[in-house]
Amino acid sequence: MEETERIFFSRLKRAGKLVADAVYPPACAVCGSPLGEWSGDGVHEACREKLKPVEEPLCAKCGKHINSEEMLCDDCQKYDHIFDQAVSVFAYNDAIKQGIYRFKYKNKREYAGVFAAAAVQGAGRLIKMWDPDVIVPVPMYHKKKRVRGYNQAELLAKKTGELLGVPVDVDFLIRTRKTAPMKEVEKKGRLRNVKDAFEAQTEKEGVYTKVLLVDDIITTGYTLDECAKALKKAGVKEVNALTLCSGEGF
Numbered sequence: 001m002e003e004t005e006r007i008f009f010s011r012l013k014r015a016g017k018l019v020a021d022a023v024y025p026p027a028c029a030v031c032g033s034p035l036g037e038w039s040g041d042g043v044h045e046a047c048r049e050k051l052k053p054v055e056e057p058l059c060a061k062c063g064k065h066i067n068s069e070e071m072l073c074d075d076c077q078k079y080d081h082i083f084d085q086a087v088s089v090f091a092y093n094d095a096i097k098q099g100i101y102r103f104k105y106k107n108k109r110e111y112a113g114v115f116a117a118a119a120v121q122g123a124g125r126l127i128k129m130w131d132p133d134v135i136v137p138v139p140m141y142h143k144k145k146r147v148r149g150y151n152q153a154e155l156l157a158k159k160t161g162e163l164l165g166v167p168v169d170v171d172f173l174i175r176t177r178k179t180a181p182m183k184e185v186e187k188k189g190r191l192r193n194v195k196d197a198f199e200a201q202t203e204k205e206g207v208y209t210k211v212l213l214v215d216d217i218i219t220t221g222y223t224l225d226e227c228a229k230a231l232k233k234a235g236v237k238e239v240n241a242l243t244l245c246s247g248e249g250f
């Protein structure tokens with residue numbers, strides 16, 4: 001294991017223990033099997049090794065790994081994002097894909113603590129530099145939330161806010177209409193899918209200057225862009241984003 005990875009995970013373990021005191025995760029956030037006696041950071045020792053931080057160099061805009069010496073990834077060179085900067089915590093692989101899948105669709109709400117701890121350890125320094133006044137989760141359409149029972153981005157935002165000591169506002173931004181999951185939409189239809197689908201509360205206009213948006217994944221970045229657009233329309237000057245992972249197929 002690389003030195004940076006080792007530091008990342010020893011910090012992750014420590015932060016995870018703090019979280020585990022508040023929320024005991026009954027199952028491993030990577031493999032989904034029971035954790036047994038030793039709760040640790042909510043992930044089996046062996047499973048933890050499967051979670052990797054995003055490898056540098058990173059795109060200065062969207063935070064995805066890039067292979068070149070350029071500042072921006074190919075997508076960000078072609079497309080001007082509305083959000084200011086984004087960071088992802090984990091490199092895309094099967095382990096994190098499975099974990100996020102259960103977090104989203106299998107009622108594994110307790111994973112929020114594990115993932116938030118990892119987010120704070122992996123991206124805490126950058127977030128502190130961004131210095132957000134408030135954390136805002138990417139909202140779910142209210143009818144969808146009623147069916148699922150929770151919005152995983154909201155859970156993640158709340159836990160991250162607790163750990164960072166930054167307030168969380170779950171009502172500031174709303175999704176005004178039903179949108180299809182991005183993985184089900186063809187690439188060229190993705191922008192249209194989320195276009196103008198968000199609205200920030202007008203009565204809170206001008207209350208926040210710097211917002212940290214939180215979501216579970218970033219694919220094209222269009223969802224974050226449309227959220228950022230609505231936030232900026234409500235007077236927010238800077239919108240940065242934290243996601244667990246970037247990639248397709250969630």
Ligand SMILES: [Zn+2]
Pocket residue numbers: 028029030031032033043044047
């Ligand atoms: Zn496991």
Ligand SMILES: [Zn+2]
Pocket residue numbers: 059060061062063064072073074075076
């Ligand atoms: Zn990029």
